[in-house]
Amino acid sequence: MKTKQLFALMGVIVTGVFLSACGRSQNDQQASTQTIRSAVSDQMATLDTAKYSDMISLEAMDNAFEGLYRFDQKGKPVLAGAQSVTSNEEHTIYTFKLRKKAKWSNGDPVKASDYVYAWQNIISPSTASPNSQRLDPIKNAQAIRKGELSPTQLGVKALDDQTLQVQLEAPISYLDELLTGAPFFPKNQKVAEKFDSKYGTTSKNAVYNGPFVVSGWQGTNDQWNYVKNKQYWDQKAVKLAKAEIQVVKDTSTAGKLYQTGKLDYTILGNEFAKQYANDPGYHTKKIPLIGYLGFNTKRDITGNVHARKAIAQGFDKQLLVKNVLNVGTPLNGIVPADFAYNSATDKEYRKQAGDLLPYDKKKAQAEWALAKQELGQDELTLEVLSSDTNEAKQVATYLQSQLEENLPGLKVNLRSIPLKSRLAATTAYNYDVVYGTWQPDYADPVNFISDGGQYHLNTDYTNQAFWNDLDQAATTYANDPAKRWETLIDAETKLIKDDTYTAPVYQGAMTYLLSSKVKGLSISPYGTVLLYRDVEVE
Structure with a gap:
């Protein structure tokens, strides 16, 4: 949900607070004292929907912008920026009527051309958006990403100020879910062009069409x-x-x-999950958040497939979730469990796809021996990059211990830096191995397989059979759920088991404390993002 959606960790804290409204009427509270104080685990990186790849930024966008659809309190997509939608019989062309009352926070009307501008901006190779592949279901999107067509040929048109037409490559069952995502939000072209490269770098360098505006964010500060x-x-x-x-x-x-009593809502850090388990406000739920390792395939060691397979299978995932994280389950594919179900067979994807990269010390050591042989070295040093939150550092330390113990001759160094810096480092290829987390944007396996927080997947993963599988899943088998499922499983197998471009680590669970004062707080159905639109504090 890039969906999506890299990279708030399971220890991301998002919290709501204590309202001091004694002696005031309910109307007064609703008018001025309806305030929540919340905490997040790291700095925001951007307010540009074409640039984000972290969950802190996504949460800000989900509250300050609004697309054609949004999630309601039950986690179902409902019309938002659009007031109605129709489609052709083939369900490949959709026509949206926008709300006439919809405005930007500067008073400009939200126009269909704002959607066209935003989507063309994201899909343009010159933008280098980490979320560009999210638009792949749209007509010509993949060809545009590859530089074969102009962004103006994307299947989206403004028929008039209030009418937006969207053409798909093939029918998809999850279009409404897809369009709730931040990459599909509109962008005010006048404002974006005014600020140019500085657009979205501070709260003042953007305008908003959602239920809230962002204020007080200067780009690097810890409060907004x-x-x-x-x-x-x-x-x-x-x-x-x-x-x-x-x-x-x-x-x-x-x-x-x-x-x-100074916070009404907080996600618990892993080390405190047990401590608060008996608290009346304690809640827990399994979520499709994944922890993963990304490899810089341009470097000698991590560019070696045997080294990647050794690392991927060289640490005990069960011990990690049991003794370090205290929550979650081991994950042996990039698509999490209990997330996506085949519409034709009702089969759960992870069960059908099976375990692709489970912990296996013997196999890891055999692959490591091959890597050292091919690299011509017996002593190798790698760096694991992570953000500097408590949980990220704990996971990285665990990986360091396990890999050095299980892979003879390996020295692992750790580098923990603020999330915004980590995102910049991975974008600039300044890493060997990066540990991060990712949450989806819609309930389909392709969201993880074609994205999943994997850095430089579109440019650096060159297995053409993988890309052919994704093309067939999106076109040839779009209306054949059973064959489409098989094709996606084949693609995931190539990506994870055969080439180990990415190494899955664990599937997360959300544990949090919630005060009874807070009503209407919604959590994204695909992760830990808070949606404040319907909140009321008693």
Whole structure:
């Protein structure tokens, strides 16, 4: 959900607070004192929907922008920026009527051309968007990404200011879910061109069409706000006046703030899940968040397939989730379990695809011996890059210990840096192995297989059979669920088992504390992103 969606960790904290409204009427509360204080685990990276690849930025966008659809409180997609939609009989051409009342926070009307501009901007190779592949279901998107066609040939047209036409390569069953995602939000062309490369680098360098506007974010600071957007078309339905956001990397601090009544909601760090298990506000649920290792295939060691396979199979995932994370389950493919089901057979994808890269010390050591032989070295050094949150550092330390113990001659160094810096480092190829997490944008395996937080997949993964599989799944077998499933499993097998471009680590679970004061708080059905639109504080 890039969906998607790399990279808030399971220790991402997003929290809501204590309302001091004694002696005030309910109307007064709704008008001005409806405030939540929330904490996140790291800094925001961007407010440009073409540039994000982290969950902190995504959460800001999901609250400050709005696309054709949004998720309701039940986690179902409903029309949002669009008031109606029709399609042709083949379900390949959709026509959306936009809401006439929809405006940007500067008062400009939201036009169909804003969607066209945003989508063409993301798909353009010159933008180098980490989310460009999300548009692949749209007509000509893949050819444009490859530089074979102009972005203007993307299957999206503004028939008039209020009418948007979208043409697909082939019918897809999850279009409404897909269009809830940030890459499909509109962008005000006038504002984007005014700020150019600085667009979205601060809260003032953007305008918003969602229920909130972002304020107070200067690009690197640890505090910002979501303030009710007075120009929002449905602003009467928004009760919350403001969400005050601050970066809190120490999850123990967040837990103490909750205990003292200063926070109403917090995701728990893994080390505190057991501690709060008996608290009345404690909740837990399995989510399709994955932890994974990404490899820089341009470097000698991680460019060697045997070295990648050795690393992928060289650490005990069960011990990781049991003794380090305290929550979650081992993951042996990039698509998580209990996430996607075949519409024709009702089979769960992960069960059908099976385990692709389970922990296997003997196989890992055999692959490591081949890697050292091909590289002509017996002593090798690698660096594992991670963000500097507690959980990320704990996972990286565990990987260091396991890999050095199980792979003879390997020295592992660790580098933990702020998330924004980690994203920049991976984009610039300044890493050997990177540990991160990722959450999807819609419930289909292709979201993980074609994206999944995998850096440089579109440019660096050159197995043409993999890309042919994805093309066939999107076109030839689009209306044949059984064959499409088989094709996607074949693609995942090539990506993970055969070539090990990425190494799956674990599937996450969300544990959090929620005060009874907070009503209407929604959590994205595909991860940990909070949606504040329907929140009311009692």
